Amino acid sequence: MLTAPISKALINRPTVSEKREPDSGRTLIVGTLGMSEVEPDSPYPESPRARKQRGCLFYGCLIAAILALITIIAVAIGMFFIYRFTTRIVEQYTDTAPTALPRPNLDEAQVQALK
Secondary structure, X not given: OOOOOOOHHHHOOOEEXXXXXXXXXXEEEEEEEOOEEEOOOOOOOOXXXXXXXXXXXXXXXXXXXXXXXXXXXXXXXXXXXXXXXXXXXXXXXXXXXXXXXXXXXXXXXXXXXXX
């Protein structure tokens, strides 16, 4: 006679029971899986490995931080190019040594007329 060994999975299998609600006629299936109870009609079933969802505040702050970083980088690059442009203009229109200016040849009557 051959007999198969009984596995622990068959001995400790989950129990399921059916209950009828008298008012609505619906069947409610309630069972136990290990230590937690399972209710199939529950709108939010619990998952043992469910990750915590991040809300809109987290993603809003993340996007704001990324945009702030991009803005800081853009401003730094812009300031670098403005600095290069202004130094090029200053070098183009200025001289390293002062230029000697001619003295005006005006007499006293012309100086009084200017005042």
